[in-house]
Amino acid sequence: MDKLEELEIKKQMCEIGRRIYNRGMVAANDGNISVKLSDHEILCTPTGVSKGFMTPEYICKVDENGNVLEANPGFKPSSEIKMHLRVYKKRKDVRSVVHAHPLYATTFAIVGKPLFQPIMPEAVISLGNVPIAKYGRPSTDEIPNAIEEYLDYYDALLLENHGALTYSDSLNNAYMKLESLEFYAQILYQSIMLGGPQEFTNKQVEDLYDIRKKLGFNGKHPGNYSVEERKKIKYYNNVDKEIK
Numbered sequence: 001m002d003k004l005e006e007l008e009i010k011k012q013m014c015e016i017g018r019r020i021y022n023r024g025m026v027a028a029n030d031g032n033i034s035v036k037l038s039d040h041e042i043l044c045t046p047t048g049v050s051k052g053f054m055t056p057e058y059i060c061k062v063d064e065n066g067n068v069l070e071a072n073p074g075f076k077p078s079s080e081i082k083m084h085l086r087v088y089k090k091r092k093d094v095r096s097v098v099h100a101h102p103l104y105a106t107t108f109a110i111v112g113k114p115l116f117q118p119i120m121p122e123a124v125i126s127l128g129n130v131p132i133a134k135y136g137r138p139s140t141d142e143i144p145n146a147i148e149e150y151l152d153y154y155d156a157l158l159l160e161n162h163g164a165l166t167y168s169d170s171l172n173n174a175y176m177k178l179e180s181l182e183f184y185a186q187i188l189y190q191s192i193m194l195g196g197p198q199e200f201t202n203k204q205v206e207d208l209y210d211i212r213k214k215l216g217f218n219g220k221h222p223g224n225y226s227v228e229e230r231k232k233i234k235y236y237n238n239v240d241k242e243i244k
């Protein structure tokens, strides 16, 4: 990739950082974004800066093992880069990873409730269910290890007592999944406040999964698997409950 293309991607990362910050999906210096340029080059946001006020020279570059390839003076790659690298290692289709602390999604992650109620077509089609990966201490291997078992089945995860993680074949698509996840969490929260949502039946869920197949969505999703296979997918980290 030439330098001009790379600069364009850095600018996009700054723009997505602004959107995440302006939508209140992070506070202060929280959150991180990465984009895979090649098997050995990954651009990532730096630690300790607000993602709402970045310019391209803030963006760092690491290799697939997290070694720093490029970083301007005063900037160090995100302390959560290991989580991003694990996604790239396990999901060869993924080109971008976004991590933030959106208010409603993070609230569910903090009370330990995965998003499993099928209540709106968009969320069922684009995300399926959203499980919670077990709590891990920041910057250790605990979070990468906790997310691993979900990576084959989902493109959006909650991180227990922490936040949310989405990933996709492009930066824009990874960010869109974050917005979809947060909107789903917000609607679910509000419908619980109003006495509980009307949930889709199993048949309605299957019909939506069929629509997803017909639309040819890429990425991972419980609907990519048969009902029997789906029973093996772990949906919850702390609740032993039959899946829909």
Ligand SMILES: [Zn+2]
Binding pocket: 030, 031, 099, 100, 101, 162, 163
């Ligand atoms: Zn975080």
